[in-house]
Amino acid sequence: DIVMTQSPDSLAVSLGERAPINCRSSQSVLSSSNNNNYLAWYQQKPGQPPKLLIYGASTRASGVPDRFSGSGSGTDFTLIISSLQAEDVAVYYCHQYYSAPITFGQGTRLEIK
């Protein structure tokens, strides 16, 4: 199984500041056949289901604000919130869908400083 490890486990950032969340996979999730990274990011607010933010490592899902961006390739990925808003307080999960069983990172809790 591919193990997904996020860092940090929790993060406190001031409003308007940049918030980076990292994700590392135990093996590459880059497909050599199509050069796509099979990596997604989700946001989960308290009491709500997860919401898809990013797929293919860097493609924003429909309706996701452009302050959310994803980067990386192979085994190392980053989700960046460029200017933190109050409504961004949540737990963020990375997710590999390169091989079964699909797996998630342990989550990063993002709070306001």
Add this chain to the structure above:
Amino acid sequence: EVQLVESGGGLVQPGGSLRVSCAASGFTFSRNWMSWVRQAPGKGLEWVAYINQDGNERYYVDSVKGRFTVSRDNAKNSLYLQMNSLRAEDTAVYYCASGGGWVFDSWGQGTLVTVSS
């Protein structure tokens, strides 16, 4: 608007059985792969089971193989998860999820399954 509504959760004793359901609307259910993803209280996300469009491909996480069965009824736009031989560690909110293959852009609100004596 895509809607996924889970039901059927509740309290069950260890070793017992439960079936949870997911009613889908707002999209062509029969064209979508569907999955169940669970979240233990205060914990992260764990994919549980997947079923393809016509139900002839099913995959499970190792921890539920032989105990859980995923099925669907495309005529009723419904997804099911039959859970047998339940254990305390199966206690979780169970979400049905859908999207493009293995990327989940639609989630239900979840149904809580508690396994306890």
